[in-house]
Amino acid sequence: MNPTSSITACPGCDLLIPVPEVPDGHYIACGRCGTTLSKSYTDSIDRVIALSFAGLLLYLPAMFLPLMTLSSLGLKEKGSVVDTCIGFYQNGYILVSVITFVTAVIVPFLKICIPFITAVSLKTKRKGRFLIPTFKFHKHLEEWGMVEIYLLGILITLIKMGDVASIDFNLGFFCFIGLVLLSMAVSVCLDRRLFWYLLEHSQSPAEDPEILRLGTLFHSAPKLVQTAANLELMRCHDCGKLVKAGPEDQQCPRCDSSLHFRTRGSLSITWALVITSLILFFPANMLPIMQVDFLGIPDRSTILDGIIYFFTHGSFGIGLIIFIASILVPLYKIIGLIIILLTIHSGKNHYLQQKSKMFRFIEFIGRWSMLDIFVVAILSVLVDFGFLTSIHTAPGATYFCLVVIATMSAAIVFDPRLLWDACDVVKPGKSS
Numbered sequence: 001m002n003p004t005s006s007i008t009a010c011p012g013c014d015l016l017i018p019v020p021e022v023p024d025g026h027y028i029a030c031g032r033c034g035t036t037l038s039k040s041y042t043d044s045i046d047r048v049i050a051l052s053f054a055g056l057l058l059y060l061p062a063m064f065l066p067l068m069t070l071s072s073l074g075l076k077e078k079g080s081v082v083d084t085c086i087g088f089y090q091n092g093y094i095l096v097s098v099i100t101f102v103t104a105v106i107v108p109f110l111k112i113c114i115p116f117i118t119a120v121s122l123k124t125k126r127k128g129r130f131l132i133p134t135f136k137f138h139k140h141l142e143e144w145g146m147v148e149i150y151l152l153g154i155l156i157t158l159i160k161m162g163d164v165a166s167i168d169f170n171l172g173f174f175c176f177i178g179l180v181l182l183s184m185a186v187s188v189c190l191d192r193r194l195f196w197y198l199l200e201h202s203q204s205p206a207e208d209p210e211i212l213r214l215g216t217l218f219h220s221a222p223k224l225v226q227t228a229a230n231l232e233l234m235r236c237h238d239c240g241k242l243v244k245a246g247p248e249d250q251q252c253p254r255c256d257s258s259l260h261f262r263t264r265g266s267l268s269i270t271w272a273l274v275i276t277s278l279i280l281f282f283p284a285n286m287l288p289i290m291q292v293d294f295l296g297i298p299d300r301s302t303i304l305d306g307i308i309y310f311f312t313h314g315s316f317g318i319g320l321i322i323f324i325a326s327i328l329v330p331l332y333k334i335i336g337l338i339i340i341l342l343t344i345h346s347g348k349n350h351y352l353q354q355k356s357k358m359f360r361f362i363e364f365i366g367r368w369s370m371l372d373i374f375v376v377a378i379l380s381v382l383v384d385f386g387f388l389t390s391i392h393t394a395p396g397a398t399y400f401c402l403v404v405i406a407t408m409s410a411a412i413v414f415d416p417r418l419l420w421d422a423c424d425v426v427k428p429g430k431s432s
Contacts, residue, residue: 009228009235009242010035012356013420016226016233033356033420044191045119051189052116055182059112062179063105065172067154070382072165079381080172081105081150084374087381093393096401100377103370107145108183114138115186122198132199136238136255142187143408146367146374147180152321153374157382159318160310160375165383196239200254227420234259263415267341273410274337280403281330287396290376292383300394303327303372325371326400333362333407337414344418352419359416366408373401 008019012035019028019038027039041047066078079087081104088097118135121127154176158167228235232245236252236259243252243259250259288300301309303326310319336358343355376393383391 007242008037008240009233010037011235011237011240012360012416014227014229014235014417015420016228016231033353033416035356035360035416038193039191040194041189041191044189044194045123047189048115048119048186049123051182051186052112052119055112055179055186056116058175058179058182059109061172062175063172065175066170067173067176067378068158068170068382069168070161070165071168077382078170079378081176083381084377088377088393088397091380091393093397096373096393096397099401099405100373103144103146103367104150104374107141108147108179110138111141111145112183112186114141115190118195118199122195127199132255135195135199136257139192139238143363143367143412145183146370147176147183149368149370150374151177151180153371153378156318156322156371156375157378160379161383193240196241196254200241229261229421234261237263262418262421263413266413266415266418267344270337270410270414271341273406273413274334274341277330277334277403277406277410280399280406281334284330284396284399284403285327287399288394289372289396289400290379291392291394302396303400306372322372322375325368329365329369330403330407333366333411336362337407337410340414340419349420355419356416359411359414359419363411366411367404369404369407370401373397373404 006019007016009016010030010033012030013033015030015032017028017030017037021040024040024042028037029035030037063081066080066083069076069078082101085097085101085105088094088100114134115138118131118138121131154173161167228242233242234245234250235242236255236257238257239252239255241252241254243250245259245261251257252259285303288302288305290306291300303322307319307323307326310316310322340355340359343350343352376391376397379391380393
């Protein structure tokens with residue numbers, strides 16, 4: 001069952017758009033800014049139950065069993081995903097340890113556990129009070145689960161160490177690959193709009209008086225730029241429900257989130273995070289991120305040193321991936337957000353569609369900058385052969401983690417609808 005003809009507001013530009021029933025495997029995108037509004041999958045609930053249950057079965061072995069065993073000169077070392085987090089902690093890098101533990105262990109579990117519980121509850125028609133706040137929380141986890149980036153870090157480690165040590169794959173490695181694939185499949189098959197509708201309603205969508213009322217309001221409004229704000233409608237940032245503007249401190253009737261036309265303090269907070277990212281970017285790339293001890297002699301290397309290592313050893317593809325993920329991506333995010341913020345302050349509305357695409361790309365690539373941190377985490381656990389050779393984390397890792405978190409947070413708190421407000425005939429909060 002899918003919600004049929006209804007009205008939604010684009011989260012990217014606030015445009016009001018009629019949403020028809022979407023064929024299986026297809027999606028609807030906003031014609032003004034290109035933001036994806038809705039995707040549909042037949043039997044979404046059954047698919048989510050099956051995929052997330054399989055993911056939960058693989059979770060513990062994927063996290064706690066050794067991924068691989070590294071052998072060199074008769075010495076062997078092995079480690080799991082959890083071991084890499086512990087390794088950061090033991091080396092005194094508590095902040096990096098916490099961030100790695102949250103993004104590689106905690107959030108991936110919640111990303112498959114919450115959809116499973118929600119889907120089972122909807123399937124059995126047993127809706128507890130905890131379901132709505134729990135499912136609302138799941139929306140905020142999408143950017144912070146990074147198992148696929150961790151997997152790429154494992155592959156880079158294999159290439160980096162393949163010439164100097166013998167590598168044997170353990171059961172945890174194959175379980176981890178399965179967990180990554182299942183986690184991605186759950187995210188793809190999760191029809192959020194359907195889940196939210198079923199959490200709120202029991203009747204058929206076609207019989208929902210709220211949908212009929214919004215449809216009437218939309219079609220009877222003057223044919224200007226029909227944004228939600230123009231018709232004094234507010235879109236809930238968490239569940240997407242459209243609500244008629246009322247008194248201050250209004251809450252969403254579906255998920256109890258605070259309602260507002262635009263995210264409060266969005267511009268000032270985004271500016272603060274972008275400036276912080278720019279300041280931290282320099283020590284993150286100039287300070288060493290990794291230390292290699294060989295026969296008791298330490299050798300520290302920066303991110304750029306690691307890139308040069310891959311280039312000089314013929315691994316141009318891996319060197320290019322690290323260069324893009326660790327240097328170009330953070331710089332692109334900082335510059336891109338500055339361009340968008342200056343556009344809003346200038347009041348000019350040139351190339352808004354292109355800038356909206358740039359912002360969505362910034363949102364998508366933000367977390368991939370954690371690649372270098374995960375590579376260091378894996379190497380520090382696997383390469384620990386005492387006096388012979390060992391790899392440790394260096395101070396640059398902390399700054400680099402902070403850059404990634406700051407740029408990701410800047411993209412999350414920024415309200416892209418502010419970019420389009422200059423185009424609208426009526427400003428947010430004013431009736432048309």
